[in-house]
Amino acid sequence: MSTTVINIDRSAKPASPGAIASRDQLPARDHQRTGCPFHDVRSMLRDVGLRPTRQRLALGWLLFQKGDRHITAEILHDEASKARVPVSLATVYNTLHQFTEVGLLREFAVDGSKTYFDTNVHEHHHYFVEGDNEVLDIPGEVGMARMPEVPEGYEIARVDVIVRLRRKEG
Ligand SMILES: [Zn+2]
Known part of the structure; x- marks a missing residue:
């Protein structure tokens, strides 16, 4: 859906028909931070059944310490290098996908090739x-004017809307 174009009406009233749930209407985040990031990441991993290996802890700490963010594997790998965490790009990819599978991250693609991981899973x-x-x-x-009728035997798992912006000229 990377070419989706939607006119945003900033004065739009909430709860218009066909509106897609926004984070404002959703419950607070599941993972309340206690002030000790390493402890938080360890319990986050335990909660989802992932063994807290040293690499997962280090990458989890880099990912989740800064609040909600969107990150690519390359950027996280770069941050890991700067933090002197010895980890290959392939391991970063694998870890991001493992975190996504257990619901700690959400994955979405922009421009087909660029994959972002979002720490906000709502x-x-x-x-x-x-x-x-x-x-x-x-x-x-x-707001979505009309949802498509999905093929028989399928249901909509999720709708990702990406509204592309560019700076106005002049
Ligand atoms: Zn996001």
């Missing part, structure tokens, strides 16, 4: 700023 949608390659959360809800 349903929400994104702006993508062209040129800056920046991903931002859309704070409110996004």
Whole structure:
């Protein structure tokens, strides 16, 4: 859906028909931080049944210590290098996918090849700023005029809307 274009009406009233749930309407995050990031990551991993290996702890700490964020494997690998965490890009990829499988992260693609991982796993949608390659959360809800009729035997698992932005000229 990377070419989805939606006109955003900033004055739009909430709870319009067909609106997709926004993070504002959702319960607070499951993982309340206690002030000790390493302890938090360890219990987060335990809660989802992942063994808290040294690499998972280190990458989890890099991922989750800064609040909600969108990150690519390359950026996380770069952060790991700077933090002197010895880990290969392949391991970063594997770990991100493991975290995604157990629901600690949400994965979404922009431009087909660029995969972002989102530490906010609640349903929400994104702006993508062209040129800056920046991903931002859309704070409110996004209205969809009509959902498609899905093929027999399927149901909609999730709707990801990416609204592409570019700077106005002049
Ligand atoms: Zn997000």
